[in-house]
Amino acid sequence: MSAQREMKEKNHWHKPVTIIITVIGVMAIVALVTVAVLQNRPLSQKYKYGIVMDAGSSHTALYIYAWPAEKDNNTGRVEQTHSCKVKGPGISSYASNPSKAGESLRVCMQEAKQLVPANHHSETPLYLGATAGMRLLNLEDSSASDRVFHAVEGALQKFPFSFQGARILSGQEEGAFGWVTVNYLDDRLKQGLETKGALDLGGASTQISFVSDTFDGSESPDNNVNFRLYGNDYNLYTHSFLCYGKDQALRMTLAQQTLSGPGSILDPCFHRGYTDTKNYSVLYDSPCVSKMKPQNATPTFTHKGGGDFLQCQDVIKRIFNFTHCKYNQCSFNGIFQPFLQGQYGAFSAYYFVMDFLNLTDTSIPLEDVKEKLKRYCATPWSELTQQHGNIKYLAEYCFSGTYIVTLLTEGYNFTSQTYPTIKYIKKIKGSDAGWTLGYMLNLTNMIPAEAPDTPPLPHAGYVSIVTIMAILLFVLFIVSLRPLWPRCSKQPHII
Numbered sequence: 001m002s003a004q005r006e007m008k009e010k011n012h013w014h015k016p017v018t019i020i021i022t023v024i025g026v027m028a029i030v031a032l033v034t035v036a037v038l039q040n041r042p043l044s045q046k047y048k049y050g051i052v053m054d055a056g057s058s059h060t061a062l063y064i065y066a067w068p069a070e071k072d073n074n075t076g077r078v079e080q081t082h083s084c085k086v087k088g089p090g091i092s093s094y095a096s097n098p099s100k101a102g103e104s105l106r107v108c109m110q111e112a113k114q115l116v117p118a119n120h121h122s123e124t125p126l127y128l129g130a131t132a133g134m135r136l137l138n139l140e141d142s143s144a145s146d147r148v149f150h151a152v153e154g155a156l157q158k159f160p161f162s163f164q165g166a167r168i169l170s171g172q173e174e175g176a177f178g179w180v181t182v183n184y185l186d187d188r189l190k191q192g193l194e195t196k197g198a199l200d201l202g203g204a205s206t207q208i209s210f211v212s213d214t215f216d217g218s219e220s221p222d223n224n225v226n227f228r229l230y231g232n233d234y235n236l237y238t239h240s241f242l243c244y245g246k247d248q249a250l251r252m253t254l255a256q257q258t259l260s261g262p263g264s265i266l267d268p269c270f271h272r273g274y275t276d277t278k279n280y281s282v283l284y285d286s287p288c289v290s291k292m293k294p295q296n297a298t299p300t301f302t303h304k305g306g307g308d309f310l311q312c313q314d315v316i317k318r319i320f321n322f323t324h325c326k327y328n329q330c331s332f333n334g335i336f337q338p339f340l341q342g343q344y345g346a347f348s349a350y351y352f353v354m355d356f357l358n359l360t361d362t363s364i365p366l367e368d369v370k371e372k373l374k375r376y377c378a379t380p381w382s383e384l385t386q387q388h389g390n391i392k393y394l395a396e397y398c399f400s401g402t403y404i405v406t407l408l409t410e411g412y413n414f415t416s417q418t419y420p421t422i423k424y425i426k427k428i429k430g431s432d433a434g435w436t437l438g439y440m441l442n443l444t445n446m447i448p449a450e451a452p453d454t455p456p457l458p459h460a461g462y463v464s465i466v467t468i469m470a471i472l473l474f475v476l477f478i479v480s481l482r483p484l485w486p487r488c489s490k491q492p493h494i495i
């Protein structure tokens with residue numbers, strides 16, 4: 001028993017001072033880890049919002065974007081949380097009744113008011129950007145375009161957002177911001193990866209934008225946009241072809257076939273059995289074709305389908321001018337274009353049309369794409385309407401598919417080899433491909449010119465290291481108390 005008492009006396013762990021030191025040590029380490037972790041934890045996710053209205057030639061769409069409030073500068077963080085398609089045509093169609101243009105936006109704006117939290121309304125920027133439809137109206141009748149903008153601005157100002165104005169984007173801006181959107185959503189900008197080109201086919205204009213090593217801007221400064229994003233310089237080639245969106249291209253193709261003012265035409269881009277009566281004054285009511293209007297023609301003509309892909313390609317080719325090029329190389333209409341390079345994302349009507357035709361898979365060889373189009377165009381109109389009902393755009397898909405293939409190959413010089421570099425896309429990571437996101441990122445300065453400083457460690461790594469170090473310190477502390485440990489080996493044997 002005396003040996004047991006002696007052992008208890010030698011066991012310093014039972015000394016109050018040792019117990020106090022150990023407890024304080026443990027508390028200090030727990031406090032250290034807690035403070036370090038809490039101090040550096042990511043702040044609670046508060047969001048900021050931005051709204052962009054895309055006033056296109058064929059329709060207007062509203063997009064709501066949201067991003068974590070404390071991380072404006074981090075790429076890939078801004079996401080589209082909602083989109084709303086405005087009912088009715090594009091705002092340029094309201095030239096003779098501008099107040100209706102403003103009214104048409106109301107439903108989508110009400111939706112935005114519901115979806116953006118009320119306490120964020122006044123700090124949420126709202127932009128409206130108009131593209132080729134308003135560009136054409138502005139060319140045709142600038143005071144009519146001013147009246148439309150006036151009505152639209154009046155309607156948007158009535159909402160509680162921070163309205164930043166409505167304006168026409170230049171073709172350059174439209175092309176460049178489409179490229180920014182695609183590469184931002186793909187996370188290529190921040191990581192300094194090779195960028196993707198952007199192909200946008202609208203109703204009234206079409207844009208091509210890409211980075212090419214052979215292009216430094218000197219040959220054609222009008223087609224050059226320079227960006228410095230996240231510490232990388234980009235020399236972007238971009239061009240917007242006004243009148244080469246699919247609706248205006250269809251007008252031009254029809255105009256090509258009615259130059260002499262015939263009473264009827266057999267259009268190879270429409271299906272056999274298709275027939276419609278069209279008004280000359282309606283067809284030629286656009287600056288893209290107004291100069292070609294035949295004199296002394298009857299008011300209407302009969303538009304009949306011939307259903308022939310190859311002939312359709314021939315009439316489409318006639319709207320492209322390949323005769324002059326003052327540069328080393330051109331796409332068409334004497335416009336400079338450097339060598340194609342890298343991958344391309346093709347969106348808007350490129351996607352709608354190729355999706356309908358089941359041709360979004362670009363691993364299908366270009367020759368097979370043409371063969372499928374040939375068969376599709378040769379399908380009688382009655383068979384198509386039986387199969388699909390009377391859906392919108394049905395009559396136009398033969399033209400549109402043929403136009404896309406012709407624009408890409410004859411216009412932009414894509415070949416059978418380079419065709420697979422194109423991907424037909426609608427959305428990237430949940431956000432629509434288009435110029436709107438790039439436009440907002442630019443106007444809110446959300447993409448910095450220089451790469452932002454990032455903490456050397458992500459939060460999880462930081463927490464792990466602090467915890468491991470604290471445990472290590474604790475173990476060392478315990479080991480350092482070794483002289484105070486009970487000496488088990490010298491314990492007297494109890495017999």
Ligand SMILES: O=P(O)(O)OP(=O)(O)OP(=O)(O)OC[C@H]1O[C@@H](n2cnc3c(O)ncnc32)[C@H](O)[C@@H]1O
Pocket residue numbers: 055056057058059090131132133201202203204205206245246247348349352353356393
């Ligand atoms: O860029 P701009 O030229 O101003 O025109 P937009 O912005 O109005 O043009 P969109 O990309 O919205 O649409 C391009 C064209 O595709 C048409 N379109 C929309 N949905 C379609 C679908 O499902 N199938 C075929 N065409 C479609 C639309 O009417 C336009 O003619």
Ligand SMILES: [Ca+2]
Pocket residue numbers: 056057131202203348
């Ligand atoms: Ca558009």
